[in-house]
Every structure is written in structure tokens, then in C-alpha cells.
Amino acid sequence: MLLDVKNLSIAYQGKPTVSDVNFDLQAGEIMAIVGESGSGKTSVIRAILGCLSGNGQVEGGQINFGGRDIAHLNNKEWLSIRGKDIAMIFQDSGNMLNPVQTIGKQFVEYLQLHSSMSKSEAVEKACALLTRMNLPDPQRVMESHAFELSGGMRQRVGIAMALAFAPKLLLADEPTSALDVTTQAQIVDELMQVVHEAGSAMIIVTHNIGVAAHMADKIMVMAGGKVVEYGSTAEVIEHPQADYTRTLLQAVPEIGGTRYVG
Ligand SMILES: Nc1ncnc2c1ncn2[C@@H]1O[C@H](COP(=O)(O)OP(=O)(O)OP(=O)(O)O)[C@@H](O)[C@H]1O
Numbered sequence: 322m323l324l325d326v327k328n329l330s331i332a333y334q335g336k337p338t339v340s341d342v343n344f345d346l347q348a349g350e351i352m353a354i355v356g357e358s359g360s361g362k363t364s365v366i367r368a369i370l371g372c373l374s375g376n377g378q379v380e381g382g383q384i385n386f387g388g389r390d391i392a393h394l395n396n397k398e399w400l401s402i403r404g405k406d407i408a409m410i411f412q413d414s415g416n417m418l419n420p421v422q423t424i425g426k427q428f429v430e431y432l433q434l435h436s437s438m439s440k441s442e443a444v445e446k447a448c449a450l451l452t453r454m455n456l457p458d459p460q461r462v463m464e465s466h467a468f469e470l471s472g473g474m475r476q477r478v479g480i481a482m483a484l485a486f487a488p489k490l491l492l493a494d495e496p497t498s499a500l501d502v503t504t505q506a507q508i509v510d511e512l513m514q515v516v517h518e519a520g521s522a523m524i525i526v527t528h529n530i531g532v533a534a535h536m537a538d539k540i541m542v543m544a545g546g547k548v549v550e551y552g553s554t555a556e557v558i559e560h561p562q563a564d565y566t567r568t569l570l571q572a573v574p575e576i577g578g579t580r581y582v583g
Pocket of ligand 1: 333334338356357358359360361362363364365374375376377
């Protein structure tokens with residue numbers, strides 16, 4: 322078992338917000354967390370990465386990663402895990418990138434921070450990772466600043482960086498929601514391909530249960546800070562137990578007469 326989350330509860334400023342979350346993930350498995358805005362999806366994945374926003378705190382439960390409870394590590398312990406064993410892709414990688422440094426400088430620094438690579442090895446590796454994310458002319462991307470790239474290109478850079486060390490677990494928070502529909506579909510497929518190649522497990526947070534059904538092996542549905550449904554994708558899509566899941570499924574748009582989840 323790669324990740325085993327037990328009775329996880331999270332509070333902000335002492336106010337209970339997420340409670341009693343239980344799930345597990347095998348190596349290489351993909352899980353989607355779906356649910357309405359404010360249901361606690363982001364809080365769950367941020368707790369796994371030890372970076373809850375504001376005064377968020379894990380109040381109870383365990384986050385067992387590779388057999389070790391990581392719910393209460395200190396900053397130094399986190400540094401050895403973040404980026405290497407567990408990495409994250411944000412909603413808009415433009416927010417994560419430094420606006421005044423070129424992509425290449427940031428990418429090379431990131432690679433050198435987490436490894437003993439020389440500068441030229443890091444440049445070569447960065448270019449190879451950008452190429453793998455279907456970014457044409459990676460040299461030009463390396464010389465660009467974030468604002469000179471499209472949203473889709475920035476997201477591909479974010480994914481390339483997150484996968485640089487083939488993390489055992491990748492956390493993705495609405496990685497395509499800031500993009501147009503065509504680019505979303507392309508990036509979802511590219512992401513799945515590189516995640517499979519790297520052998521990483523992934524937790525993807527999405528509003529869209531259609532995207533979840535397309536990508537994930539299992540689905541966890543959240544509402545009001547609680548898990549209302551959890552099971553294999555086939556079980557959840559074909560035999561939803563919770564009324565809330567049924568509502569989400571009914572809201573999936575039909576594409577060309579066929580439901581996207583179908
Ligand atoms: N920094 C914070 N301080 C106080 N409360 C917070 C903070 N971050 C999140 N919350 C609260 O925690 C709850 C869950 O928020 P969270 O962002 O985890 O939900 P979400 O399902 O990811 O929502 P969205 O889809 O809109 O991103 C919400 O009620 C939110 O107001």
C-alpha cells in the first residue's frame with residue numbers, strides 16, 4: 322500500500338472543516354476526488370503534502386505514506402519528501418512560477434535543489450522533460466518568462482516539473498480547469514500518459530465527474546467536508562449509492578448524444 326489515509330480530520334482556526342476521511346491508494350493507481358466547491362477536496366490533498374493554507378491543521382487521523390505516518394512532519398522532514406516522493410500540480414502553474422525568472426532558470430534550479438546534477442545535466446533533463454510534454458521548441462520555452470506562455474503551455478511546464486523525479490505520488494488540483502475545453506482534453510491525456518510512464522500514483526481533484534471517470538481507477542465523492550461515496554470508478558458510475566453522486570452524474574453534459582462518462 323502506497324498511501325493509507327485513516328480518519329483524517331482537518332480544521333481551520335480550530336473550526337472542524339473536513340472529518341473522517343478514509344481511503345487508500347496502491348502504487349500506480351489513480352484516484353479522483355470530486356465534489357462541489359468548498360467540499361474539502363483541496364484541503365485533503367494539501368494535508369497529504371503538509372501544506373494546508375492559512376491556519377489549517379490536521380486535527381486527527383493518519384496519513385500513512387510508504388508505511389510512515391506523515392501527518393505531523395516538521396519542515397525539514399517535508400523538504401526531503403516534497404518534490405521527490407510527493408509532487409503537486411496546481412490549478413494554474415503560472416501562479417507557482419516566478420514571473421521575473423525565465424522558465425529555464427527556475428527549472429534548472431529546481432532540478433539542482435533536489436539532486437546532485439550539474440548545470441548542463443539539468444538543462445538537458447529540463448529540455449527532455451519539456452519535449453515529453455509535447456512542448457514544441459523547448460529551447461524557446463526555457464528562455465521565456467511565464468507570462469510569455471499560454472495557459473496550456475504553463476500547465477505543461479508545471480506537469481514536467483512535477484514529474485521530474487518520477488514521484489511515487491502526484492497530487493493534481495484541478496490541473497485543467499483554467500484551460501479551454503480542447504486544451505483540457507489534450508492535457509488530461511498527456512498527463513495520464515506521463516503518469517503511467519513514470520509509474521506514479523495520482524490523486525486528481527476535479528469538479529468534473531466525467532473527467533474523473535475518464536482518468537481514474539477509483540473515485541471519492543465529497544460534500545460538506547465528508548466523504549459521501551468511495552469506490553472503484555465502475556461501481557461509482559454504474560451503481561452510485563449517494564443521491565449527491567447521482568446528481569453529479571446527471572449534470573454531466575452529453576457530447577454528440579453520448580454521455581462523456583458512458
Ligand atoms: N485558509 C483557509 N482558512 C479558513 N478556511 C478555509 C481555508 N481554506 C479552506 N477553507 C475552508 O475549508 C472548506 C473546504 O475548502 P477546500 O478548498 O478544501 O474545498 P474544495 O472542495 O477544494 O473547494 P474548491 O473546489 O472551490 O477549490 C471551505 O469551507 C473553506 O472555506
